[in-house]
Structures are given as C-alpha cells and as structure tokens.
Amino acid sequence: MSLSEVFDPDILTLPLYDDAHRALAGEIGQWCGDRAEAWASPDTTDPAAVGRAMLTDLGRSGWLHHLDPDQPDSDMRALCLKRQALAYHEDLADFTYSIQELTAAAVSRHGTAEQRRRELPGLADGTRAGALALSEPGAGSDLAAAVLEATPEGDGFVLNGTKTWIAQGDIADVCIVLARTGDGPGPLGLTTFVVDGHAPGLKAEPIGAIAPRSWAELTFTDVRVGPEAVLGERGQGLVVALDTLERARTTVAGAALGFARRAFRLARGHARTRRAYGGRLADLQLVRSSLARMDVKLSAAALLTARAALATDLGHDHAKHASTAKLYATEAAGEIVDSAVQIFGAAGLVAGSPMERLYRQVRSLRIYEGSSEVIEMTIADAL
Template sequence: MSLPDVFDPDILALPLYDDAHRALAGDIGRWCAGRAEAWATLDAAEPAASGRALLADLGGAGWLRHLDPAEPASDLRALCLRRQALAYHEDLADFAYSIQELTAAAITRYGNETQQRCYLPGLATGTTAGALALSEPGAGSDLAAVALEAVADGDGFVLNGTKTWIAQGDIADVCVVLARTGDGPGPLGLTAFLVESSVPGFKAEPIGAIAPRSWAQLDFTDVRVGGEAVLGERGQGFVVALDILERARATVAAAAIGFARRAFRLALEHARTRKVYGGRLADLQLVKSSLARMDVKLSAASLLTARAAWAIDGDLDHAKHSSIAKLHSTEAAGEIVDGAVQIFGAAGLVAGSTVERLYRQIRSLRIYEGASEVIEMTIADAL
C-alpha cells in the first residue's frame, strides 16, 4: 500500500489539514494494509462474529482510544481519514469503527459524567459494542415519526416498540435509543435513552443485507430503564439525533471516498494491463474518458469532505457543508464503482471479486445518515 492509493497527497497537503493529520493518514493506511491477510476471511464468517473481532482489532490497536474521556480527543478530520482508509481496505472494519464512533459521539456530547465513565472506556477498547437505534419500520429518515414509546413509570420509563435496520444491533451491549415520551407533538416528544441489551424484554434479531454486516431489528417489550438512562434532557432526543447525524454525514462522505478510490485504482490497473484490440484497454478513448471522470469526481468529493470536516472542527456553521459532502461523495462513489464494474466487464460480475463486493457495499451509503433525497431537501432549506 502506498499513500497515493488510499489518499490524494495533493489534498492532504492543503491547509485544511495539518502535519498530525498527514502522519495519521500514513499510520492508518499502513496498519490497514498490514491487516489484509487477517481480514481476508471475514466474508466467510457470520457478520456478528466479524463485528466483534473487528472491534477487538480496532480497540487493541488503539484506533478507538480517543473515545475514552481520559485520553486526548480526536477531531473530525482525523475521524474522516480513519474511515477513508478503513473503507478502502475493508468494508466491515469501517462499519464497526463508524458505529462505535456514532454511539460514543452521542454519549460524549450529551451524556453526563456518570454515563461517560460507564460506557466510553469500553467503547474505546472495543470490549463494549455500541449502536444508534433511531430507525423504525415506519420511521426512517423522518425521525419525527418515531413511535417507540417510553412511558414514565415511577422514577423510570417503560419502553415498548420496535427499531429496525440497526447497525451492530445484534452485538450491541449498549444502544442509544430514540423514543417517544409524549412531551409534545412530532420531534418535540422525543427523548434519547441509553439502554443495555442485557435488560429483560430486549430482543435483537439479525437482518440480512446485500452486503453482509452486523444489522438487526430490536424489539422492546416492557423494557424498564431508570431515570439515569435519559441521555441529555427529556424532550430533546430529536436535537441529539439530528446533531449526531449532521456531524456524521461528513464521515460517510469519507468512507465513500475510500470505497471509490479502491474501485478507481482497480479499474485503472486493469485498464493498463488488459490487452484488447491489439493494444491496452486504457488506450481506448471511451475508457480514458471514464477514468478521467472518476478522477474528477474523487477530487471534488475529497475537497468537499475536507471542507466540511474543517468547518466542524472549527466550530463553524457546518450542517450544509456536511450534507453537500455526503450527497456528492456517496452519489459519485456509486457512479465510480459502477464505472469500474463496466471496465472490468464480465470479470466485474464474478461473485466474491473485489469489484463485485464494492458494488454491493457502496449502495447503502446513499441511504445511511439521510437518504440522498432527504439530504437534497436539507441543502435546499439552507439556501
């Protein structure tokens, strides 16, 4: 693995990054490359087992250390660089890493000292798995439609309902759960809770996906939690969820760049070595055009993502920038991976090949943390 494979050195050289970011890019890229052999068999294992193993891997190597409040914090640009490298090398590693970050971000930004001490050290070592439980069968991007009930009962609450499409839901030890406490209509009636999967009445059922990963439906049947489980303030759950998702969108963009750069490098190498019509595939004008478009899209995605992450780290107005980066990067990545399959031809359709896996893996990013259509509305509302 060379740095230019995973990252664009010209982008990293911009003032949007500093020397610590550039050093991190090299370190995480080399570490991921060194794990290639160990990760080669992940697809053959159950997604839940792979998720647990990867969390231990990431935690043991220190890539989650910053989640512990006793350790130096990480900025969002560093998080984006980690996701880009992980996605380039292994989808499941990026998946496990990103969900730990999402869960920890909610606890770090809205949890009290007791909650942070209880959960963050375990998330940082990978011994505790986290999940962000927002979506429901009738509430995906429209979080104001969340219906899972949390009824006040004495000094606590009783939760009843269902969450679905929850990343790491089947292995999570603690979930950030968005529930309706009835403090007002729509988004005003939502509260965030920290719910441990060991509590009576909690049940997780794995869900299959086009790209195998730890994914589940969570059923809550008379799940009782104490008042200390409220994350942030009662009635402010929508604010908690929206803040975490807005910040996370830039990291989804970074992961999309990682997937797309892998597809681009594979397509470029194949085009340069594939003999066709008495020459190389890369000599054909239409193939040259396709590769050029891929490179332009990658450059634009990298710049938009760097700007968004820089704005977040600078505590500047970032919601629009993060949404723009997420929208462009995920849509462009889908086009780049599709273009790579086209360049490979029939070889790109072989089940289990790297390009075929990337084709399945990239599709979900246009839905995670806000579907593209919802993101477009968000951007339009900010104009």
C-alpha cells in the first residue's frame, strides 16, 4: 500500500508536519494495509466482540501505548493521522481507538496521580476498554441538562439514572460518568466519576445503529462509589466533559478525512474503469466536475485539520480551530461520500459493499463530539 492512498503527500510535506509525523503516517498506513484483506469483509453480527478484538490488536501493536503515563505522550497531529488511517481502512478500528483516547484523556488531564496510575496502563495495553458516559435520554448535546443522580452517602456516592448512546458501553471496564451531585444550579451541580464498568447495579443494554458499532444504554441502580472515584473537582464535571470533547473534535476531523478519502478513491477508480456512453464515466464532464469538487473539499478539510492540530500542539488557543475543522471536515465527508455513491449508481447501494458501508458509517460524525448545529454556535460565540 502506498502512502498516497491514505494521505495527501503534498500536505504531509508542508511545515505543518515534521519528519516524525511523516514516518508515523507511513507506519500506521502500513499496519492498516497489512490487515486490509482481513478487514475487507467485517463480521457485523457482534460489533462489541469485534471491537474488543480490535482493541486487543491495537494495544498489542503499541498504538495505544502513549496513553500510559510512563510512556511518551502523543501530540494532536499524530492522533489525527492515526485516526485518518484507521478510518480509511476500517470503521470499527477507528471507533475503538477513538473511545480509548477519549476515556484516557479525561483521566490523564483531570485525574489524580493515583487515578492515572490505576486506570491508564490497562487502557494503554488494550486489556481494559473505556467509555465516556455523558449523554442521557433527555440530555444529548445539552450536557448541562444531565439528571443522573450521585447522592452523597457517607464519604462516597450512590449513582442512579440512565446514560444512552454510550460508545463501548457494553464492553467497558471503566466508565467516565457525568452525574448530578447538586452542588449548585444547572452546570454547577455536575461532577464526573471514574466508575468500574462491572460495578454491582450497573447494567448495559446494547443499542443497534445504522453502522454496526458498540453502543449501549447504561442503567445505574444504586451503584456505589467511593470518594476516590471523583474525577477533577466536585461541581466541575461539565468542565471536565467539555474539555475532553473539545480536544477530541480535531481528531474527529481526522477520521472524517479517512472516510472521505476512501470514498473519493473508490469513486475515482470506478469512474476510470466504468464504460458508459461510448467511453468512460471519467470522460463525462459532470463526473469530472464532481471528482474535482471532492478533491477540493478533501484538501480544505486536511488543511483545516492540520491547522487545528498544530494550534493544539503549540499550546495556542485552539477551540475555534478545532470546531472549524470538525464542522467542515465532517460535513464535507458526508457530501463526498454521497457524491461517490452517485458516481457508483446502483452499485453503490449494494448491501455490504464498501460504498454502502461508508454511507452509513460517515453519518454519525456530524452528531457526536458536538452536532454540526452546536459547533456552529460555538464558532459564532468565538467571533
């Protein structure tokens, strides 16, 4: 597999990246390419089991080792490159990788030394699955409306309520849970907790989705946790949650690039070989125009993603850049995949085909880590 299949080499050579990033791109691209044949026909009957196997492989191969506090950290540009390669090749590999990153980021950025020592090594070697339990049936994007209760009892808390659309919730060994401790009105009354995914009273019910992934609804019934479970400061749970999601937005843009670039390459290859109207599809002006628009969107998304990642790595104010990259890249990915299906025609609608899978897989990117509408409001507030 050539590097140019997954990445735009012209963008990788820009000063936005350094030699270490270019080497990483080659390594993760090759690692994924070695698994391409096995991933070509994924088993979608049990996404939780597939996700667990993916997690084991990612951990064993060292792609999560930077999550261990005793190992060198990974910068944002590297995270985006890894997600781009994983998403290009296999949705569940990217999905699993991203949720481990989210969970570990919450602990590493806001946890105590003991919490980091206890939770991060298992997340880093792939032996423990993480989950970020924020959304509720009545509180999706509006996290401040969360109502799951954490009632003080002795020096600990008792959790009761429901979380939904929790990625990896059905295989999670550790959950980062946003709960209401009542320390103040609205967002001031929220606290995050590190909760054992197998704690008594915690039940996970898998949720089916249009793209097979490990989603679950979590029900907490008198789940008891000690004072050591509080992540960050009591009453600052929304700060922890938003900080974690905000930093992840740039990596979502990286994943969107992977999905979109795969769709573009498939559509371009099909147009070059499909005979139509006495020639090739690629000779038709409207098809050529569609491919050109797709290429422009890919370039713009890649540059916006690199800018946001670099701003984060340099310690600059990156919130607006991250939101801009996430909004543009995910919306563009949806448009590119849709245009690719149009070029394939009926062949792009065949169940289980790469194009059909991409069409289902890319849709959720415009919702999680902040829906496009919420992201637009975030950008507007920063103007």
